[in-house]
Amino acid sequence: MNVIDFFGWLIFLYMIGASVFYFVLFLLSAITLRRERGLNQKVPYDDLLVSRDTKPISILVPAFNEEAGVVSSVRSLLSMNYPEYEIIVINDGSTDETLTKMINAYKMEPVTMTVRKQVLSKEIIGIYRSTLFENLVVVDKLNGGKADALNAGINTSRFPYVCSLDGDSMLEPDALLKAMKPIIDSNEQVIATGGSVRIANGCRIEKGEVMNVNLPRNPIVTLQIIEYLRAFLIGRVSLSKHNLLLIISGAFGVFNKGWVVKAGGYKQDTVGEDMELVVRLHKVLAEEKSNKQIRYIPDPVCWTEAPDSLAILRRQRTRWQRGLFETLRTHYKMLLNPKYKKVGFISMPYFVLIELLGAVIEGLAYLYIILGLLFSFIPIELSVMLLVVTWFYGSYISMCGVLLEEWSLKRYPKKRHLLTLFFYASTEMFWYRPLNIWWRIQGLWQGIRKRSDWGVMTRKGISKE
Incomplete structure (x- = not known):
């Protein structure tokens, strides 16, 4: 040979x-999915609406030059089926009309708020609250990147759980309830959950609500839909079952704020801040010998806009791979390390x-x-x-x-x-x-x-x- x-x-x-x-x-x-098929999930979710165990959530929406979709994305969040939550849009030094559109659409006025600097972030220039919706706030800050914007949102947030959401994404009405259910059912042994992300291109969406689900005509986008199904329904469902999940999509994830702060918040010097945080959480859990879990929930759906040209798709995919490399390089000592058990091996x-x-x-x-x-x-x-x-x-x-x-x-x-x-x-x-x-x-x-x-x-x- x-x-x-x-x-x-x-x-x-x-x-x-x-x-x-x-x-x-x-x-x-x-x-796993066949076992759950046909189960009536409506009753338990309705129960969560009146349960004292349903913790309030701060929804963090980092936005950099998101003028095209941020208003409609926020509109979809205002109609969430959840007992108590706040929406914090973090304008990360946008150079377009993101801030102006938010102020005009939701009649926002400057306010003074206490900001606890629990994790590192760049200077906050101003904070605005809507006169129409008391639970809607915009934080205007110097540009520092998505991770820095999320950290600013954490510092501004009032509630014990935070939900990270992309500025161009929309949640289905019950998404937060479904994402919080494993946390509540486990008596907060689950410290983070991630939900399915689906591509909205081709769907009919009006005023922040998905009216009709359809496939796009663009084959580039259709292949991305298939990729998402493969990644979420094959990879994450099975890995999550054994607490082996190393990534919760930055488009939609719910986290126990205390554990995020303990881990140091989002890392600003990487383009893969979503995966890096989850790996660091696993590291902290192992070092503290904690049996807390990180779960993926296939049902709560977040709809997002996918690139529809090869040029933009290339930028996204090269960035994702860079983020993966940076995370694995940062935490290479976890590889095959008995200290980190199944995650390491x-x-x-x-x-x-x-x-x-x-x-x-x-x-x-x-x-x-x-x-x-x-x-x-x-x-x-x-x-x-x-x-x-x-x-x-x-x-x-x-x-x-x-x-x-x-x-x-x-x-x-x-x-x-x-x-x-x-x-x-x-x-x-x-x-x-x-x-x-x-x-x-x-x-x-x-x-x-x-x-x-x-x-x-x-x-x-x-x-x-």
Whole structure:
């Protein structure tokens, strides 16, 4: 066996191992979701509305140049089905009309509030409260990035739980109740929960409310929907079951504020502040020998705007990969460390070997396949086997994610929706996944070079006023 064949077999074995691992995650997730299917969840959530154990929440909405969607996003939050909560929009030095639109839309006036500086954040310039809605506040501060804005929100917040939410996102009315239920049921043994994030492009949304769920016409956005189903319903459901979850999406997560403050708040020098905080929480829990848990809840849905062009999508994906690299580099001592138990021996190796390095190895698999089909120095048999296993890893697992959607939430009720999703999932490895792999490799390289900028993310808005 020559060197080329040897590396080809190594890539093949890696792809087989990663596919088996993902398929096991799929089976575990399917079992979990099928057990919950058909259960009447309405009564327990109604009970939470009148329960004394339902803690008040501060919803933190960091906003930088979000003039296109922040007003409608806040409107959806004002109609949340929850006993007591406040909405804190943090204007992070926006250069557009974000602050002006909020002040005009909600008749906001300057107020004086006590701000407890529990975590580091940049200077607050002013605070405004709505004269229409007493629980709506805008914090105007110097630009410091999303993590810094969230820290400013934590310092301003009054309640024991905080919910982080993107400025272009909208929650379904019962989302907070559903996210808080595991915390209440566990007597606050659960200290953080994350919910499903769904893509709103293509849906009809009016005045902050999803009126009709539909698929977008843009195939780039449709493939992102499939990606989200794969990531949330396969990866996070199964990892959460065993307290192995290392990421709660920055688009929607609920946290015990005391534990966030104890961990030091959000880290400002990373573009992956959402994952970094969750990993640090696991670290703090292990060091204090606490049995607190971090959970993912598949039902509470947050709707967000997805990039609809390759240029913007590339910026997002390279940033995500940089954030992953930065987090794993910061906490590399947790890897295979007995002190951190299952997180150190399962979660950390999974994110290093599959989520981080997987793009490089999968990229080599594509290169090997192409060279094997074009040139004779690579065995055609091995290239064909790699093609099959790469399709399974890239497309079949995504189709499994679509299947889990049909088994569980059924947000896409029409049969043509499912057929469209299955079709696009089957074609993923031939065009969309290679692009993603290339962007992830670029993001990894940028992380190694310590690039720190976010990149421009243009928003069009997802709600009609």
